[in-house]
Amino acid sequence: MYKFFLKRAVDFILSLSGIFVLALSMIVIAIAVKLDSPGPVLFRQKRVGIHKTYFNILKFRTMRTDTPHDAPTHLLQGATSYITKVGGFLRKTSLDELPQLFNILAGQMSVVGPRPALWNQYDLIKERDKYGANDIKPGLTGWAQIHGRDELGIDVKAKLDGDYVKMMSFFLDAKCFFCTIGVVAKADGIVEGGTNELKKRVKK
Structure with a gap:
């Protein structure tokens, strides 16, 4: 009942x-993005939706316009060098996701x-297929996001996504929603330019 209606x-x-x-806040952010660097306010990118269909995700632009468009941030060499000043703040606070x-x-x-x-993250898509995680709508936040975000490996992230599919309920969604607020407030699990980078840094 909950899942379908x-x-x-x-x-x-x-x-x-x-x-x-948040309309006023988004207008202020849009102006800041426009004044900070040349280019559009919004960033559109082809993403995988329910049943592996495609849609264009919307974000406030946080990188320069010469950034490789379809390169996952964790695979982008020198990712931080492409991030604008306003973009760095937006990414740290996750305000870039508001659109x-x-x-x-x-x-x-x-x-x-x-x-x-x-669309070209074939490894993640393939892993999610094992758990049926490609057969539900993607989310603004999720079970994996409150358990590590960028620091998670592909296999771990896909497994957590699969766990969410199996446990999906109103109460779990509420938990994810409110826990996300705490995670975002502390900027937990945010890594630019590399999956599992936090673990690597701890080991050094």
Whole structure:
């Protein structure tokens, strides 16, 4: 019942409410992005949606316009050198993700679900197939995001996404939502330019 009907209703209400409440903040961010560096305010990128269909995810642009467009950040050499000044703040606070409220409103994403993979992240897509994690809508946040975010390896991330598919419920979504607020506030698990980089740094 929740998965097929109520979840979409919750997504619609939360995304619409979020757009109205955060409208002024998003306008201020848009102006800051435009003044900080040449290029569009929004960044659009082809991502994997439900049943491995494609959609264009929306984000506030955080990198220079000469950044390789379809390169996953964890595989991009010298990723930090491409990030703008405003972009660094937006990525650290996850405010760059706010335009995805419109993706949720349009039904392309959910508030909670596996983070949408790039169309060419074949390793992640393949791993998620093992757990049925490609057969639900991707989310603004998810079970994996509150358990490590960027520091997780592909296999671990896909397994956590699969665990979410099996346990999906209103209460789990609520837990993911509120835990995300704490994770974002502490900037936990954010790594630029390398999956598992936090673990590597700890070992050094």
